[in-house]
Amino acid sequence: TTSTTGKVNWARIIVNSVDKTNNNPQPYSANVVINGNSNQVTQNQFLPQLYTYSNYHFYNYQRLINTNILTPGATNNLYVNFGSVDSTNDMAWFSLIANYTVSMVVPQGVVTKNYFFDDAAGLAYPNPSSRYPNRVNGITYNLLTGASSSFTDNNGRYSWNNYINNHPNIANGRPFVLTGVPSGSGTDDASAIAIEKEIDNTDAGDIKDAYVTLNPYGAVDGAMVEVYRPYPVNQWVTVFRSDQNTQGGTDDGYGNLPGTIYLKDYMDKGRVNKVRITVWDVAPGVDYDLVGLTNCYAVVSSSKLPIWWDTYPTVSDQSSNNQIQKDINYEIRSNQTKESYLFFSGGMDTKTINVRYNTGELLYSGAAPYLLNLGELDASGPHKMTNGTAANHTFIPGNYTIRITVNSGQGWESGDPYAEIHR
Secondary structure (H helix, E strand, O other): OOOOOOEEEEEEEEEEEEEOOOOOOOOOEEEEEEOOEEEEEOOHHHOOOOEEEOOEEEEEEEEEEOHHHOOOOOOOOEEEEEEOOOOOEEOOOEEEEEEEEOOOOOOOOEEEEEEEOOOEEEEEEEOOOOOOOOOEEEEEEOOOOOOEEEEEEOOOEEEHHHHHHHOOOOOOOOOEEEEEEEEOOEEEEEEEEEEEEEEEOOOOOEEEEEEEEOOEEEOOOEEEEEEEEOOOOOEEEEEEEOOOOOOOOOOOOOOOOEOEEEOHHHOOOOOEEEEEEEEEEEOOOOOOOOEEEOOOEEEEEEEOOOOOOOOOOOOOEEOOOOEEEEEEEEEEOOOOOOOOEEEOOEEOOEEEEEEEEOOOOEEEEEEOOOEEEHHHHHHOOOOOOEEEOOOOEEEOOEEEEEEEEEEEOOHHHHOOOOOEEOO
16 A cells, blocks of 8 residues: 555565576566556566575566556555466565655644664575684675675674674674574574664754654564663663564564554653664575665654643554554643644555544544544544534544554465554
């Protein structure tokens, strides 16, 4: 789906192909069909191969697509048909990445700062020796050009426990190997990348809102968001982790990938925070595959004026089926309230959402949005918290509860059969 209120600026597809034979390996072909429009990828367009490990031969292909074939504010129909496939081909994955802009009204006197992370993508796989037991080889990947380059890191292998507890100094954007990553009923090794950004709040007023937006692609199975909090906390705090913010029966959070994570409660006024995003591909069959992060950014809004800006975050969670539901309780404190927004963050496999009052009145049902203007939606229908019209309304003070239902696809559509909603 695309944003209900945004304009699509550009869109790009990236397709993976793998052959598991050393006897004349060949990529398959692919046809990416979006809203009935074909985007053919021939076998030759996958060449040359990205890299070889064990008996796996990896290929990637990416290109821009015409944004006119996408319909903003609607569910866009998409499928990928893989051709020239034989019994040695494996691991088809596909990513569609779109850049869009949205607009919203903010009060005068609020300062909003954006912090943009560097893009990063690639993979790493073990290549130990007696002298360098933690040595890895790897590939870095440029999403814009499709170019790649190889590297060797003599200390590029970290245990999961070391990584989450001791926060080793990972080179920003350099792929590495994680060992002992929670997976299913046990653990596996994984190909991973991490990106980090300083968030300077030294001149901030009262922090009204803060969040980070993630755009993972490739073979990403899991993600983690951490914030470094300086004195007096002096430690990294985990805000989100795929294997923690999940229900039972989901293979330790497989596919639990957020789009946006709320950070306000972790930002420190007058100090410098750091945000680190880590994503990984679990490799139980030593199929260390490409993971990427693009156009990730953090936003902090603050004010030194006495402005009311209330936030009501939910709790990140992944269900054990393809639907999840959460209630959000909030207060309209005054009839002078200007706006009421719902910022939506669901899993990457979200298909549709439904927003109602807990008493049943419908506010929205459709494609997953970036944000919804609840005041306009209420004034267009239920008139439960507003008087007037969508274009000219006032708010009715009181306490309200909305119920958000998220529907994801089937397992064969996205790789996992679970639905997610995020903080």
